[in-house]
Structure formats: C-alpha cells, structure tokens
Amino acid sequence: MLRKRSMKLGDLKVHTLAIPLREPIQFSWEPFPHPVYVFSIVEVEAGGFKGYSAIEFGAAYKHFLETTVKLTIQGLDIEIEDVDARLLEVGSWAIQRLGALEVAIWDLIAKREGLPLYRLLGGGRRKVKVYASTGRLLSAEETVKMVEKYAELGIDVVKLRFRRERINEDLEVLKAVAREFSDVKISVDANQAWSYTPPYWSRKKAMKVAKELENFEVLWLEEPLWKDDVEGYRWLRENTSIEISGGELEHGIQRFRMLIEGGAFDIVQADAVYSNGIQECRKVAALAEAFNLKFMPHAWDPGLGWLANLHLAASLPEKLCPYIETPLDPLWWNEVMFGVLNGEVELEKGYAKLPEQPGLGFEPDEEKMKKFRIA
Ligand SMILES: [Mg+2]
Structure with missing residues (x-):
C-alpha cells in the first residue's frame, strides 16, 4: 500500500525582484518599454522542503500572497488534489490567479519524492522541441539577424509579432x-x-491576415481576436487553413471548456502560472486531446515559470504538445530567465533538455536574489 506522507503547508514568501536590462525592451503587446524587469519568486515551505515558482507580477502580488493567501492556505495538506481549484480562485478575486503558487507546491512535492517534476507527472520526454518566440517589433533586417541566431541553434519554428499599424508592415x-x-x-x-x-x-x-498567411504556410495565427469573441474565433477557424490558437490569459476549467466546445482554437495555449496551475493545464490538455486539438503552453514567463511549462510539456505526448514557447530574445534570455537561479537549461539542436534534479530542477540563489530584491 502506498504510504501517504502528509505534509502541511508552512511559510509562504514572495521575493519581488527587479532585473536591469541591457537596454529597455519594448514588447509588442505593451504600451511602455521596460527599463528593468520586475517579477516575483514564490517560495512555499512544508516538512523541511522548499518549493519555488515565478511570475511577472510585483509588490502588489507579494502583498496579497503574504497576507490573505498565506492565512488561507497555511496548515493545509499539500497533496495537489487537496489544493482545491476554488482556493486557487481566491487569486482572481483580488489580483491574479494563483497558478504560480500551485507550481511552487508541485516543486515541493517533486522534491519530496526525489523526482524531476515531469517524471512525477508521468512524462518520459527528456527533451522538448523549442520554438523561438520573438517579443519585439523589430525591422525586417533586425528580425532576419535574430532568426539567423535561432537557426544556428537548430530551431525550426519562429514566432513573429503582428502589431504594427499597417498589416503590410508586418507582412x-x-x-x-x-x-x-x-x-x-x-x-x-x-x-x-x-x-x-x-x-x-x-x-x-x-x-484578411489569415488569408495572407496561407500563402506562406504559416503554422498558426495566435490570438487574432479579443478573447471573448468565441464566435469570431470559430468563424475564422472554419474559413482559413491556418491553425488558430489562443488561451494564454485564461484560467478555470469551465472557461477552457467553453472555448474548446465553442470551436475557438486548433491549438490551446494555457500557461501553468497564468492559469490555476499545472493540474488545471493537464486537464485542459486532456480536453484538447479529446477534441483532436493540440496543446502547447504559453511560456513567456521568468525562468521558474517557463520551467514549469517545460515540465508540463514534457509530461504530455509529443503529438499533443510538440513545442515549448521559448523567449530567446537576447535582451531577456540569460538575465531574466536564469539570472537569479542556480543553473540554466541547456538548449541542444533545437531542443530544451529537461533538468534531472528533483522538482523544477533549479532554485533561486539567495546571493543572486539579494542584488535585485525590491520587496
Ligand atoms: Mg501569445
């Protein structure tokens, strides 16, 4: 009989960090450039183990987690099925959903079991193919230069941003x-x-954009419409050969069900830390599979958040989840992704290798964090 090793959640801390960037980075989806990148590392403790995760929110997130959420979850059993979805919903009520907290609990459980998280989840993939996700609206020449670097790494899919004023400029x-x-x-x-x-x-x-993209055999068109226009998504899917994707901002299994049943997507892109967590994402992936869709997590997250999505991807069949989104922008990749961690993911011939250490694989380094801590 399996011995249930009960552990109760102890302390919950959030470290808010600001990492200076070599030059301000202007993402296509935001109206302002980042001179520094602010994010939070979530730390949970139980039974002498510590679990971590990360998400791109700052001091308000820290405050909420260290007050309301901490008082709500302290003393609860950490078995993941006992971390009720409604409890994670408390995040949306005030500020954000609590996927990052759920991921930190997974990290902790995997450490207790002495297994890399993807193996605890039943995954057998030692590496996952990456696609290079660009984030800035650069000129054609600058973009070509950047893609050249990705191609040298053996990467065979690149994602471009279409948010210029005129479609012809994007094209x-x-x-x-x-x-x-x-x-x-x-x-x-x-x-x-x-x-x-x-x-x-x-x-x-x-x-109009989808029709243009058909000429270039573009793999997918992501979030072409406002997230609530389910009918619009379905209409688009039914009238173009380009696959339509979305779902990175969504959370809640019923919301995903509504979008999938509504025919919104060919590819569902839930994110482990933006949603209610890995458990929810795996349920969404199963739902996607049942509808003959693909599931590829959104993963433009600071290091530990991206790692959570990498483990999630590696726990799923390659046919269902062929790629992991990877923010390889040189202004971002090293400093923000791994700048405060005790290790770095290896990229090899277009693949990200799964770390084999227990949990997510890497942890924040106290000394490195000190340099960037703002709250
Ligand atoms: Mg996206």
Missing part, C-alpha cells in the same frame, strides 16, 4: 524571414486577447 517582416530561411517555419502572434494597446483587429482584418 514585410514575415516575407523577409520566409525568403531567407527555407528551413524555418513561421507562426504569427497578434496578441489581440491583450487589452493593453492598439491596433485592435476586427474579424475582417483577422480574416
């Missing part, structure tokens, strides 16, 4: 990449589910 960049790299396939992200900044696309504009 010029895509054409330049398609012309230069016959072995690199392209996907396109319009980030229309984000409410931050124009241009906002109509259904007709999204269709």
